[in-house]
Amino acid sequence: MSPLVLLIIFIAATIAGYKVISDVPALLHTPLMSGMNALSGVTILGSLVATAFAVSTGNKALGFIAITLAAINLVGGFVVTDRMLKMFKDK
Numbered sequence: 001m002s003p004l005v006l007l008i009i010f011i012a013a014t015i016a017g018y019k020v021i022s023d024v025p026a027l028l029h030t031p032l033m034s035g036m037n038a039l040s041g042v043t044i045l046g047s048l049v050a051t052a053f054a055v056s057t058g059n060k061a062l063g064f065i066a067i068t069l070a071a072i073n074l075v076g077g078f079v080v081t082d083r084m085l086k087m088f089k090d091k
Contacts, residue, residue: 040074041074048067
C-alpha cells in the first residue's frame with residue numbers, strides 16, 4: 001500500500017475513534033476502560049508476534065518500541081481504572 005493510502009486510513013480511523021469515544025456516557029466509562037485494558041493485552045501479544053517474525057534489526061527495534069508502548073498503555077489503564085473504582089468504595 002502506498003503511504004498516502006495508509007495516511008488516509010489513519011486519519012479516517014482517528015476521526016471515527018474520536019467520534020465514538022466522545023459519545024460514551026460517563027456511566028459506561030469504567031467498563032469500557034476495562035475492555036480497553038484487555039485489548040491492550042492483545043496488542044502486546046500482536047506486537048510480540050510481529051517482533052518475533054521481524055528479520056531486520058530496524059524492524060526488531062520498532063517491535064521493541066511497540067511492545068514497550070503497549071505495556072505502558074496496559075499498566076496505565078489498570079492504574080487509572082483502579083483509581084476510578086476506589087472513588088466508589090466506602091471509606
